[in-house]
Amino acid sequence: MNSPSKPVDRALVWFRRDLRVDDHAALYHALRSARQVFCAFVLDRDILDALPRADRRVEFILGALRVLDDDLRRLGGALVVRHGAAADEIPRLAAELGVQAVFANHDDEPAALARDARVADRLKSSGCELRTFKDHVIFERREVMTATGGAYGVFTPYKNAWLRKVDAFYLSSYPVERHATALAPTPLATGVPALADIGFQPAGLIAHVGQGSRGAEALLDDFLDRIADYGDKRDFPAVKGPSYLSVHLRFGTVSIRRLARLAHQRMQGGDRGAEVWLSELIWRDFYHQVMHHHPHAMTAAFRPEYDAIQWETGEHADTLLKAWREGRTGFPLVDAAMRQLHQTGYMHNRLRMVTASFLTKDLGLDWRRGEAWFAQQLLDFDLAANNGGWQWASSSGCDAQPYFRIFNPTAQSEKFDADGRFIRRYCPELAALDNKAIHAPWDRAPLAMQGVDYPRPVVDHAIARERTLARYAVVKSRKI
Template sequence: MSTALVWLRRDLRLHDSAALAAATAEAERVWTVFVFDTTILAPLPRQDRRVDFIHAAVADLHARAGLLVRVGDPRQIIPALARELGVDAVHASHDDDPAALARDAEVAAALPCPLHTCKDHVVLERAEVLTAAGRPYTVFTPYKRAWLQRLRPQDVAERVVRAERLVRGQDALPSLADLGFEASDLSPAVGRGEAGAQALLADFLPRMDRYDETRDFPGIKGPSYLGVHLRFGTVSVRELVRLAQSHSSGGAQTWLSELIWRDFYHQLLHHFPHAARLPFKPEYSAVSWDDNEAFFEAWCRGETGYPLVDAGMRQLAQTGYMHNRLRMVTASFLTKDLGIDWRRGEAWFAQLLLDFDLAANNGGWQWAASTGCDAQPWFRIFNPVTQSQKFDPEGRFIKRYCPELSHLDAKQIHEPWLHGGPAPIVDHAAARERTLARFAVVKKDQSL
């Protein structure tokens, strides 16, 4: 009787799971395992919302499918477990983060059986979408066109899991305390496990057709809020694409574009792993950033004096979530108004974001800082006041996270310093001139 072990990582679900489908198609008895990786957990704060979210998803799979749960270093645990169970193969889904690739290579070398990995976290990956010259795309619009042309029904078809072949393990579920953590303030609205993802999806579907009209306004319910579920795989990206394809509205097509952006950033990290730590465009290494710790700390606390920036930063600190428009606004402010290295902001978001994903976080920050591929031009600098007036015109979102401004009306709230409030930490017009001068080294290089 053939047997297999499925190592779950970024795919914490039973439905439409590529690794589970592959294993249960080939083997008659299939165990599943999740490893709380202590090499990742060790440096995290003891009340980490992501650990809370993962623990809830793992607990759900433990109850429903008898998921084996281990704590330690998977480079030792997975080979040892494969030997203990005597399986013929180990299955897992791809993870293209550089550290994960190195980990998986070590696991594969130590296993007594083959390690089979498959695509699951994205729709089209790695070298599946290339230019006519066989090169990776570095501009989104032609990538999207090629992605849509390359897409086949099988790319988004449900991966059917033969649940009757899953073997229920007998492992006890470690508590958060057993892992060295405490319960966090993770909001119930985030949703837990597959059921939580499906509840959010059901809530979003009636709103999908207006997504293009509502997505940029943080004060209204526009996004799907499924980012963390995509990050940890409690929902299938294929399912989301199928749903987007089933609607012809502008909102559905805009939402589909956002899912394609996600694939775009992942294939960039695969082809250009240097971007995880360096500017995607090497010439931008010549840009000299400021090292103003007081400014950086004020940005982190949401105390810059610019209401929309501050509201966005406080939303992140208080909830672990930040609206996508505000990710662009706050990143632009840090790099273009405060002149601080994008890598510091990227690291801060990585520490706090529930849906932190290296490829998307890095891509977004390099876009805002103008150092990435297909990035915002370096001379385009968001004005934090006009962004506030345009995307939170009534100040509804600002008042939620900056209650000290609640006494101001819709016109006053975007520039409170004109109405008795303290001056912001920098003057935007002056900061803009400094940024143009800062990037002059790039302009000079590009003119040669």
């Protein structure tokens, strides 16, 4: 790779999943390397054209771009926004601006790597180069390896190695503003388009996520006031326990270095909540290094023997999938979680595990069907984390729960939503039931359910559990 500080006259910073000015690796290196720096984002049609016309993520991105453009203009630059295929638009824009280098931060998703290779080849043919940098995680690729030089497949040893390696250097920020005099405006920066301009329509973005980096700042300020309770409250969906920063991490409207630094400092000061939160941030790094070392796992089982599982198929399986998607399974916590996802684009992390376990181990459906639905619905969808979570739940991935560990959806409901507050919010037809009946209404209050538009359970959990054990046992008995 070329030296990040190798001088050039003009440079272009290509923003992707890093929609902020503060603590931005590629922007920092470009400002240190060039006399003039231009900035751009591509609304990539290779991605957007496959999305539904009402997609919350597109709405979020446009809001984040407006904040980014404002911040760049405040510093003397501006954001050029193009709508087209990134592999075409970036080389074209680089030529229009007469830059010698394009700076961008790493994106290790397989499709993104292929796109970047195409961009690099086209830039090279015109005498320009693509320079890329780590920005989205603390440790990436081969930075945390086992003693024998292999990739970690179990989280706890990875976490311990991560904690041994991390120090002030890896957590320090890139001071962009002190070098911002190199930012250059351009008449090509004509503002951020509206949804309708790119063929989309409003999708009902949930208000609390906020606008871009400003929204991230407000959420972080709020979370830091209650971070000490994170370990105690994070598993209860009716309680304000999580940080709610996942979408901002996904689109880089907040710096992972800043978050990890805050968590690490507070952990060293004895804050148990910060220690638990840091562990969640390390899980994120873990799944990204899994994606780097095992790209096959983004479409197939990490553990190949699990691709031999005989999942339920056919019309009945499709009916079960539809009931799960719509929150009509007859299991209140599962249904409330799926309705939360549909209505808001967000799902509480505990419930992601519960609903994924239910799909794979109660309904017997292929985890990829659930992963695809989450990929379509989640505002914070991240390929590495979504894949890792689904493979964890289906027992086919890295450090996954054993196949014989099967969440009981009623027991999960009683433990994590004991008074039914979360269920009542998203399943209001059950609001009149008492705190015991609401977790299994047809079993515990059948008379009260007469005339209520709520389905009977689509499966018997005890029977489904035995089927799952048998399904997995066949695979485990084979020598692959």
